[in-house]
Amino acid sequence: MSVAVEPVKEARLPLEVPHAPKPVPPPAPVGTPVIDARSYRFWYGDTQALFDLTLAVPRRSVTAFIGPSGCGKSTFLRSINRLNELIPRTRHEGDILLEGVSVFSRGVDAVTLRRQVGMVFQQPNPFPKSIFDNVAYGPRLNGLAPEREMPERVERALRRAALWDEVKDRLQSPGTGLSGGQQQRLCIARALANEPEVLLMDEPCSALDPAATLRVEELMVELKEAYSIVIVTHNMQQASRVSDYTGFFYLGRLIEFGDTKQLFTRPRDERTEAYITGRFG
Numbered sequence: 258m259s260v261a262v263e264p265v266k267e268a269r270l271p272l273e274v275p276h277a278p279k280p281v282p283p284p285a286p287v288g289t290p291v292i293d294a295r296s297y298r299f300w301y302g303d304t305q306a307l308f309d310l311t312l313a314v315p316r317r318s319v320t321a322f323i324g325p326s327g328c329g330k331s332t333f334l335r336s337i338n339r340l341n342e343l344i345p346r347t348r349h350e351g352d353i354l355l356e357g358v359s360v361f362s363r364g365v366d367a368v369t370l371r372r373q374v375g376m377v378f379q380q381p382n383p384f385p386k387s388i389f390d391n392v393a394y395g396p397r398l399n400g401l402a403p404e405r406e407m408p409e410r411v412e413r414a415l416r417r418a419a420l421w422d423e424v425k426d427r428l429q430s431p432g433t434g435l436s437g438g439q440q441q442r443l444c445i446a447r448a449l450a451n452e453p454e455v456l457l458m459d460e461p462c463s464a465l466d467p468a469a470t471l472r473v474e475e476l477m478v479e480l481k482e483a484y485s486i487v488i489v490t491h492n493m494q495q496a497s498r499v500s501d502y503t504g505f506f507y508l509g510r511l512i513e514f515g516d517t518k519q520l521f522t523r524p525r526d527e528r529t530e531a532y533i534t535g536r537f538g
């Protein structure tokens with residue numbers, strides 16, 4: 258006697274949208290935030306700069322930090338990749354987790370951490386080296402790939418940073434010879450060549466003209482498919498254009514954090530509202 262087996266229904270997957278080949282992002286653990294700050298506090302000497310920061314940065318998204326100057330946005334970014342520990346007489350309490358692991362734990366070394374957490378600054382700062390060597394710098398330092406694989410790796414990073422077509426014929430020219438906007442994309446490529454999880458961008462467009470700014474903004478939106486991006490910006494239009502989540506910093510505290518659209522249209526805190534409507538800062 259044969260047992261009737263119900264035929265297995267074929268899983269219906271949504272039709273794939275055709276698209277240009279993109280680097281396949283590694284699988285992301287669902288649900289866990291990429292960066293998780295827990296009651297984080299920070300001091301320069303005797304002066305406390307950050308108070309009790311608790312927030313979870315969602316993965317594969319753009320998170321913007323806004324707020325007046327001097328409110329601790331850069332200090333927080335530099336805490337995530339431990340750049341602050343290069344500044345004498347600083348200390349912290351509380352914790353910051355990257356992928357669930359404290360960045361301060363003994364097993365985490367700063368060079369590895371900074372490979373995983375790339376950073377781009379306000380002023381594009383290419384090394385006084387060729388375009389090629391700028392991008393190859395991190396992978397060489399971190400021993401990520403043998404030299405024969407470097408051309409491919411450099412090309413991939415330059416393509417991801419939307420710079421390849423503009424520089425492919427002059428890879429041996431100095432990085433410092435590029436325009437400001439190109440230099441900033443070169444710095445982004447340099448960070449991406451390390452295959453980071455997170456890209457921190459501290460006012461990356463403040464020194465760029467409007468066209469170059471637009472280019473970098475478009476790039477951020479593309480990159481969030483594969484990376485988690487945190488950007489500090491003074492430009493509220495920029496925050497609302499590119500970010501999914503926004504945090505408002507004021508006097509070393511995170512006043513409000515949430516969905517960008519909600520924060521800009523229905524802020525919960527009156528200080529957030531005052532800032533986004535231009536009443537201070």
Ligand code: ADP
Pocket residue numbers: 301306324325326327328329330331332333344506
């Ligand atoms: P933001 O990026 O929001 O403008 P910062 O993180 O740069 O703010 O600064 C936060 C506070 O920490 C400010 O009061 C600033 O003066 C102070 N600060 C920043 N860097 C240093 C430093 N290297 N040494 C001492 N104080 C600092």
Ligand code: MG
Pocket residue numbers: 327330331332459489
């Ligand atoms: Mg700053």
